[in-house]
Amino acid sequence: MLKIRLKRCGRKKSPSYRIVLVPSQSRRDGRAIEELGFYNPLSNQLVYNKERIVFRLNQGAQPSLTVKNFLKKSGILVK
Known part of the structure; x- marks a missing residue:
């Protein structure tokens, strides 16, 4: 299963x-398949590639809790 999550740098x-x-x-901090955005706390x-995130979510990727909150605030993920 693929996850969309944060990688610290x-x-x-x-x-x-x-x-x-x-x-x-x-x-x-392992090897990533694809970089979808950037977050500086x-x-x-918050900068992200909306088309690629929507594409990966439609393929079945699961966002982590923090990424899910980001997506809800930006309007990509709707209940």
Whole structure:
């Protein structure tokens, strides 16, 4: 099963995250199949590729809880 989740990058005390598509059993910072976006919690900046996320969700990828909240706020994921 594929998951859409966050991958940590950035320096110590200065985190930034990539929104990636990975197999569900891989490590947090393991190799990603595809990068779908970027999130910077310090500046609260969220950049993502809407078409690819919708395509992957239609293929059956499951978002993590945090990514699901991002998608609900941006209007991609509707109840």
